[in-house]
Amino acid sequence: MTNRMLPNILVTGTPGVGKSTLCTQLQERTGMEWLEVSRIAKENNCLEEYDEEYKCPVLDEERVLDEMEDKMEEGGKIVDYHGCDFFPERWFDIVFVLRTNNTELYDRLVRRGYSGKKLEDNVQCEIFQTILEEAAQSYQPEIVNMLQNDSMDQLEDNTNRICAWIETWKANRNAG
Ligand SMILES: Nc1ncnc2c1ncn2[C@@H]1O[C@H](COP(=O)(O)OP(=O)(O)OP(=O)(O)O)[C@@H](O)[C@H]1O
Numbered sequence: 001m002t003n004r005m006l007p008n009i010l011v012t013g014t015p016g017v018g019k020s021t022l023c024t025q026l027q028e029r030t031g032m033e034w035l036e037v038s039r040i041a042k043e044n045n046c047l048e049e050y051d052e053e054y055k056c057p058v059l060d061e062e063r064v065l066d067e068m069e070d071k072m073e074e075g076g077k078i079v080d081y082h083g084c085d086f087f088p089e090r091w092f093d094i095v096f097v098l099r100t101n102n103t104e105l106y107d108r109l110v111r112r113g114y115s116g117k118k119l120e121d122n123v124q125c126e127i128f129q130t131i132l133e134e135a136a137q138s139y140q141p142e143i144v145n146m147l148q149n150d151s152m153d154q155l156e157d158n159t160n161r162i163c164a165w166i167e168t169w170k171a172n173r174n175a176g
């Protein structure tokens with residue numbers, strides 16, 4: 001059993017599935033703190049050289065974990081990142097993997113200005129369920145949950161579901 005007064009939640013999934021949109025809502029509704037790993041990395045110089053092939057900076061994982069450790073110990077954190085295998089397993093009480101259907105994801109990424117290999121790689125990442133498998137390999141199966149996130153209705157359902165889970169967690173903790 002954890003000492004944390006509030007749970008820590010991981011929200012992961014392919015770029016464009018809506019992690020940041022969902023986390024913004026969760027932060028507003030719950031008052032928990034949203035930790036956007038890409039932004040933390042950027043702000044704390046945890047980025048290594050730029051990957052020309054994938055057109056994105058490479059994360060210095062050890063440094064970003066050091067940066068996050070104290071905050072995670074406090075509890076009440078919602079971590080948002082498009083990868084999940086390098087975080088300590090003990091950090092999280094639950095993991096949500098957001099999913100988006102291929103055509104919808106493709107449209108979102110095009111709207112964001114992605115093209116060529118970067119666009120194809122990201123859509124393929126979703127088709128191959130890469131992040132879902134990564135989560136399944138990195139965390140206990142009973143804490144890994146898949147959430148379909150194609151539409152605004154589903155976004156609302158997903159927000160409600162996570163808020164309900166948080167309330168249950170708190171109730172169980174106070175009862176225990
Ligand atoms: N449930 C949804 N229905 C429709 N559009 C959505 C939904 N969720 C997010 N979007 C839209 O999809 C785009 C990508 O969303 P967002 O930036 O939240 O994704 P992300 O998973 O955080 O991506 P990244 O990993 O690159 O940070 C945004 O334009 C957002 O408005």
Ligand SMILES: [Mg+2]
Nearest residue numbers: 019020021080
């Ligand atoms: Mg994001």
